[in-house]
Amino acid sequence: MMRTDVLVAGSGPTGLTLACHLARQGFTVRVVERRSDPHRESRGKGLRARSLEIFEELGVARPLVSTGTTGIVLRKYFDGAHVNDTPTPADAGLLIGQWQIEEALRDRLGALGVHVEYGAELAGIAQDGDGVRAELTGGRVIPARYLAGCDGGRSTTRRLLGIPFEGTGEREPAMVIGDVRAPGLGRGVWHQWFTSEGGGVLLCPMPGTDTFQLQAAPEQDEHGEPLPPSLESFQRIFDRCAGVPGIRLEDPTWLSSWRVNVRMATRLREGRVLLAGDAAHVHPIAGGLGMNTGIEDAAALGRALAAALTGPDADAPLAAYEAERLAVAAGVLADTAERYERVVAAVRTPGRGTEAGLD
């Protein structure tokens, strides 16, 4: 079997950006993905300037810029009353759903002759000085010169390498989140309802769709335990916090919970295997830096692997990648934890909202 230059595990924004970067330079790349199909979840929805620059270089930016929007107005309500409208701070970037970003990257990758291999789950890694043998569930083996673990916060690659993921994590979800339709609700602003009791619900119109991304504090049962996300629970939260009569939420295409985790890998490299994106660091979403940091990791790793594959010294660029991106991750962890605290405190004041994470 012909040996591929780089095998990428995971087809999120990090893995796809890395694969585009390498394929564009003529390296042979394969991308294995555990899921059976692409998802359609809005998740990370703000593409920052540096990510857009990277996408310009890769030839991915155009469809995103034509669909996404900038400068959406944040409409703040408190205890049901409209308080103010404020512009999104400029560094929030382009509003666009994560699934649309992944779709644009997959389209570009396809044009470069690389197609994501779905239903292909990395399950084992063996390596020597010459290359890596990646074993998939079911026993198939893919030989490669390097393996990039871009397989998310619960990274199999990181676990197989035995790399600690140090930091803190909360057991209970801080937020429920999902994509829903809300016929009758205006789509020109990002609605942010907060209450003096401490709850809140946010509905952000997602460009290029008829859905809103909903974020809310979870409901609790009679024992104070958070209830799992559901359309019924979303509607009760909406009715309690927004109190807009006649709006029925419908067609949930994504329902999820989010927990505060502030963790990073102690190393990004073990021989010929490297980590990037959420596999390397996870942190609060305030400020919208998770996906963007992964895209920047991918561009840096693309450069490092290109140098390792063609240059006289394979070790130096990979060591430099690790040092550079570990320092960035440490900074982002501290920064986003602080941004998150700022948002949590700010929304108790009428007229304040998610912009507090971008100040």
Ligand SMILES: Cc1cc2nc3c(=O)[nH]c(=O)nc-3n(C[C@H](O)[C@H](O)[C@H](O)COP(=O)(O)OP(=O)(O)OC[C@H]3O[C@@H](n4cnc5c(N)ncnc54)[C@H](O)[C@@H]3O)c2cc1C
């Ligand atoms: C609820 C929620 C809201 C968020 N909001 C924001 C936001 O507003 N702004 C922002 O910037 N970020 C946000 N994020 C974070 C953002 O979604 C992540 O930072 C981003 O998805 C990380 O990209 P990634 O490619 O590193 O990992 P992922 O997107 O997690 O992709 C990893 C991929 O690897 C695959 N995989 C896993 N294990 C294996 C295996 N063994 N073999 C093969 N494939 C495997 C997974 O199926 C997945 O497709 C949010 C995340 C969540 C969950």
